[in-house]
Amino acid sequence: xxxxxxxxxxxxxxxxxxxxxxxxxxxxxxxxxxxxxxxxxxxxxxxxxxxxxxxxxxxxxxxxxxxxxxxxxxxxxxxxxxxxxxxxxxxxxxxxxxxxxxxxxxxxxxxxxxxxxxxxxxxxxxxxxxxxxxxxxxxxxxxxxxxxxxxxxxxxxxxxxxxxxxxxxxxxxxxxxxxxxxxxxxxxxxxxxxxxxxxxxxxxxxxxxxxxxxxxxxxxxxxxxxxxxxxxxxxxxxxxxxxxxxxxxxxxxxxxxxxxxxxxxxxxxxxxxxxxxxxxxxxxxxxxxxxxxxx
Amino acid sequence: xxxxxxxxxxxxxxxxxxxxxxxxxxxxxxxxxxxxxxxxxxxxxxxxxxxxxxxxxxxxxxxxxxxxxxxxxxxxxxxxxxxxxxxxxxxxxxxxxxxxxxxxxxxxxxxxxxxxxxxxxxxxxxxxxxxxxxxxxxxxxxxxxxxxxxxxxxxxxxxxxxxxxxxxxxxxxxxxxxxxxxxxxxxxxxxxxxxxxxxxxxxxxxxxxxxxxxxxxxxxxxxxxxxxxxxxxxxxxxxxxxxxxxxxxxxxxxxxxxxxxxxxxxxxxxxxxxxxxxxxxxxxxxxxxxxxxxxxxxxxxxxxxxxxxxxxxxxxxxxxxxxxxxx
Numbered sequence: 342x343x344x345x346x347x348x349x350x351x352x353x354x355x356x357x358x359x360x361x362x363x364x365x366x367x368x369x370x371x372x373x374x375x376x377x378x379x380x381x382x383x384x385x386x387x388x389x390x391x392x393x394x395x396x397x398x399x400x401x402x403x404x405x406x407x408x409x410x411x412x413x414x415x416x417x418x419x420x421x422x423x424x425x426x427x428x429x430x431x432x433x434x435x436x437x438x439x440x441x442x443x444x445x446x447x448x449x450x451x452x453x454x455x456x457x458x459x460x461x462x463x464x465x466x467x468x469x470x471x472x473x474x475x476x477x478x479x480x481x482x483x484x485x486x487x488x489x490x491x492x493x494x495x496x497x498x499x500x501x502x503x504x505x506x507x508x509x510x511x512x513x514x515x516x517x518x519x520x521x522x523x524x525x526x527x528x529x530x531x532x533x534x535x536x537x538x539x540x541x542x543x544x545x546x547x548x549x550x551x552x553x554x555x556x557x558x559x560x561x562x563x564x565x566x567x568x569x570x571x572x573x574x575x576x577x578x579x580x581x582x583x584x585x586x587x588x589x590x591x592x593x594x595x596x597x598x599x600x601x602x603x604x605x606x607x608x609x610x611x612x613x614x615x616x617x618x619x620x621x622x623x624x625x626x627x628x629x630x631x632x633x634x635x636x
Numbered sequence: 637x638x639x640x641x642x643x644x645x646x647x648x649x650x651x652x653x654x655x656x657x658x659x660x661x662x663x664x665x666x667x668x669x670x671x672x673x674x675x676x677x678x679x680x681x682x683x684x685x686x687x688x689x690x691x692x693x694x695x696x697x698x699x700x701x702x703x704x705x706x707x708x709x710x711x712x713x714x715x716x717x718x719x720x721x722x723x724x725x726x727x728x729x730x731x732x733x734x735x736x737x738x739x740x741x742x743x744x745x746x747x748x749x750x751x752x753x754x755x756x757x758x759x760x761x762x763x764x765x766x767x768x769x770x771x772x773x774x775x776x777x778x779x780x781x782x783x784x785x786x787x788x789x790x791x792x793x794x795x796x797x798x799x800x801x802x803x804x805x806x807x808x809x810x811x812x813x814x815x816x817x818x819x820x821x822x823x824x825x826x827x828x829x830x831x832x833x834x835x836x837x838x839x840x841x842x843x844x845x846x847x848x849x850x851x852x853x854x855x856x857x858x859x860x861x862x863x864x865x866x867x868x869x870x871x872x873x874x875x876x877x878x879x880x881x882x883x884x885x886x887x888x889x890x891x892x893x894x895x896x897x898x899x900x901x902x903x904x905x906x907x908x909x910x911x912x913x914x915x916x917x918x919x920x921x922x923x924x925x926x927x928x929x930x931x932x933x934x935x936x937x938x939x940x941x942x943x944x945x946x947x948x949x950x951x952x953x954x955x956x957x958x959x960x961x962x963x
Contacts, residue, residue, distance in 0.1 A: 378750040430935045435749035436696045437934045440886060443698070444934065447883055448927025454920035558920075562879055566761070569754060612765050615758045622755050623743050 342599070345477025350599045351592065352475075356484040356553070358591020359491035360386070363546035364568025365575065365583035366498060367539030372577050373515035374528075374535040377438050381422060381446035383565025385540045388415045388449065389547020390556030391457050394464040404467065412544040418449065419540020423533050446561065453558035461557040464548070483553040490549045494542060495584050502580070511535065563611055570618045576625075590614060653901075657808070661800040670796045672912055674868055677803040679904035681810050681861040683888040684897060685854030688814060690886075691894035692826035693847045695745075696753050699760025700885045703855040705767055705877030706733045707862025712872045713773055716783045723786065726863040730856050737855030741848035760882050767874040779873025786867045799868050806864060807901075810857055814897045817853070826850065880923065884911075887926045890933050893940025902942045 342350075364382055371379045389411050396407035426445045430437060467486050472479040502508040513521040514531040522528055547556065571590055575582030597613050661670040686700050710729035714720040720728070744755050767774050774780065786793045786802065793799045817823055825846055828836040833843050866872045875881075884907065892903025907926075915922035937944040 378754065426931045426935070433934065433938060434694070436690070436694060436753075437938045439696055439750065439753045440890065441931050441934045443883060443886070444927045444930025446927070447880070447923045448931065451920050451922070451924035451927055455924065459920075566754075566757065573754075609765065609769060612762055615762045615765075618758045619755065619762075622747055622751055622758075 343477070346599070348476045348478035350595045352478055352480055352484060354592035354595030355588060356487050356591070357594065358571075358588040359487050360546050360550045360554075360564065360587070361567045361571040361590050362491055362584040362587025363494060363542050364564055365571030365587045366495070366580050367542045368568055368572035369575065369577055369580050369583040370498075370511075370535045370542075371532075371539045372572070374511060375427075375532045377427065377442065378569070379536075379539065380439065380442040380565060381449060381561075382539065382543055382568055383561035383563070384446050384449040384453075385415045385419060385543030385561075386547040386550065386564050386568075387453060387556060387558065387561040388418060389544035390464065390551030390560075391453055391462065391547075391558065392544075393548040393551060394462045394556070395457070397465050398462070404465065408548045411548050412541055415544025415547065416537050416541040419536045419538075419543075420533060422449075422540075423536035427532070427536070428529065446565070450558060450561055457558055459558060461555045462551075463555050464551045466552040467549075481553060483549070487549045487553065490545060491584070494545055495581065498538075498542070498580050507534065566618070567614045570614050570621070573618065573621050590617060593617065654808075657804055661797050670800050672908060674796060674800050674803050675912070676901070676905045676908045677800075677807040678861045678865050678868070679885075679888060679908055680807050680901045681864070682858045682885055683892055683900040683904045684810055684814050685857035686885055686889040687892055687894055687896060687900050687903075688818070688826075689850050689854045690889055691896065692818075692823075692830055693850055694830045695748075695847070696756070696886065697851075697854070698753055698757035698879075698882050698886065699763070700756075700854070700858055701877040701879075701881040702760040702763035703733050703737065703858035704862045704865070704881070704885075705763055705874070706736065706855075707859025708866045708872050708877070709767060709774055709862075710859075711863035712780060712783045712866045715867075716780065717773070722784055722863075722867055726786075726860070726867075729863050730859045733859035733862075734852045734856045737852045738848060741851045742844065745844055745847045745851070757879070757882075761879060764874055764878050767877060774874070775872075777874060779871060779875075781871040783866050783870045783872065785870070793867070803864055803868070806860060810860070811897055811900070818897055822846070822849070883923075883930075884926060887929055889940075890930060891941045893943035893946070896940060896943055896946075899940060899942030899946075903940075 364386060367382050367385065368379065371377055371382075392411035392414055393407055396402045396410055397404055400407075402410075422445050426441050427438070430441055433441070466483050468482050470481065470483070472481055473485070474480075500508075502512055510521065510526045511531055511534060513524075514526055514528055518528045521531075550556070567590060568587070571587035572583045574586030574589060575584075577583075594610060594613050598610050660666045660673050666673075682700065682704050685703075686697060689700075690696055707726075707729045710732055711722070711725045714725035714728060715722045740759065744752065744759075747755055768777050771777075786799075791798075793802050818826075825836070825841045828839075828841060829843050829846055837843050865876070888900070888903040888907045890903070891906050892899035892901070910925065911922055915925060933941050
């Protein structure tokens with residue numbers, strides 16, 4: 342493998358991994374505060390992309406407002422999901438909550454299928470599509486937008502959690518919901534905020550990703566699963582770890598496909614993430630079971 | 637008295653069901669729904685397994701379609717490509733799927749809750765990708781056709797009318813076997829596990845072993861259903877075994893009621909009728925409705941829709957009887 346090829350695969354891995362990172366970030370935020378794995382996380386990404394296509398392409402809105410509205414609507418859907426589906430299920434078991442979030446996921450996916458049809462769409466790129474040459478590799482400008490957005494979002498989330506009152510309350514609620522409600526933090530409000538943030542981050546991922554990778558009503562499941570793998574690599578502990586997990590998964594996928602070795606042809610690209618998922622779950626199963634018991 | 641009445645009710649209900657099942661495929665009755673009823677029978681077999689698994693181990697499987705698909709593909713490949721007798725192929729498929737479930741059972745049940753759900757989802761997707769990509773064996777995304785009919789001696793199951801009785805024979809057998817398991821020592825152990833794993837373990841129940849047993853049973857049921865499915869359609873493709881298929885199976889189990897054996901017919905029936913008769917004309921709307929059903933049932937009746945209806949019926953019956961006593 343030449344340097345140029347190496348850089349090419351690395352860049353494509355980091356680009357793809359950035360999306361996984363943003364989804365993993367959402368998984369981690371919701372899980373930390375509510376102990377819920379939100380199986381609808383990938384649907385927010387789908388919504389962001391599809392909405393930006395409708396607003397910027399079909400309705401011809403300028404790019405910036407189109408993107409902002411898309412992200413806002415995705416966040417609103419996140420809020421709606423929490424208020425309408427999660428909050429009414431008081432004292433629900435883990436299995437019930439899993440089934441609820443899956444129900445919400447296929448509900449959103451089905452509505453998207455009804456509204457937008459089944460064809461893949463490509464929203465307009467942000468700043469042209471002339472590839473930039475870098476160490477012999479060709480980089481699409483949109484890839485830089487994806488990577489840059491992920492870096493900025495990660496930093497903002499980190500600063501938000503560390504230095505704002507709401508962010509600190511979220512952290513407190515994640516560490517001990519009972520103790521934090523004693524000092525006046527409402528766990529339900531925090532859960533709502535976590536859902537909105539996760540949906541917003543997913544929507545951002547969707548709007549920056551779609552111009553490069555295309556999007557369709559059914560992309561949510563695979564993306565959600567890969568975001569989960571990212572969060573699982575990070576151990577569902579910190580948002581930064583989830584971002585790291587996403588980048589790692591993207592790079593592994595990219596090089597595994599590049600190697601074209603044995604069964605790892607591009608047809609099996611999605612299987613790589615699944616195998617990584619199985620390995621993580623099995624290797625860490627003892628530890629995960631303990632955590633689950635501790636709640 | 638109450639026990640006698642209860643058994644009389646159960647006896648009546650089962651006889652009525654049996655009579656209905658036998659009469660359905662005749663043209664002068666509900667003959668035009670024979671094909672629909674064949675699918676309901678097939679899906680009931682898968683749903684019973686899932687109901688037992690979800691109800692008695694308290695775990696959700698988001699990859700049940702993988703077992704269903706394994707049965708379908710093993711049967712299809714052996715009987716069509718390799719000319720194996722379809723009955724033998726069906727048996728081999730069931731043994732293979734059961735063995736597969738056994739091998740993955742122990743490591744997978746070390747996981748709990750969310751992680752277990754994700755692991756089953758992952759497994760389901762991996763199998764689906766294999767069905768799609770191992771095109772040398774499976775025919776790839778286009779699938780394979782020309783799978784032989786099942787036959788007994790010179791009697792070939794070549795019309796829906798004949799296959800209807802075959803499928804419902806298997807379906808009722810599976811329901812009765814499951815009923816017996818639930819009422820046996822194993823069933824009581826499983827209920828104890830659902831109540832509290834720690835307490836069950838402390839009174840000497842091997843929790844992991846029971847869970848794996850149920851997983852294997854549900855996998856064998858699914859495989860059996862898969863074999864019947866391909867010998868009915870004579871065609872197999874990856875599409876009926878994708879993620880949405882697994883979710884639809886969960887919908888059937890949730891409507892039927894977790895931990896309920898006879899509810900499975902209700903769940904599979906309601907869902908297939910909804911899909912094949914009502915929502916077919918509305919395209920993508922079917923998964924919107926399924927999503928809504930999952931959310932609503934889990935919020936308002938986490939025990940399942942059928943179980944809730946049964947409770948309601950019991951309450952009404954008791955009120956009626958009390959009134960009778962007062963007079």
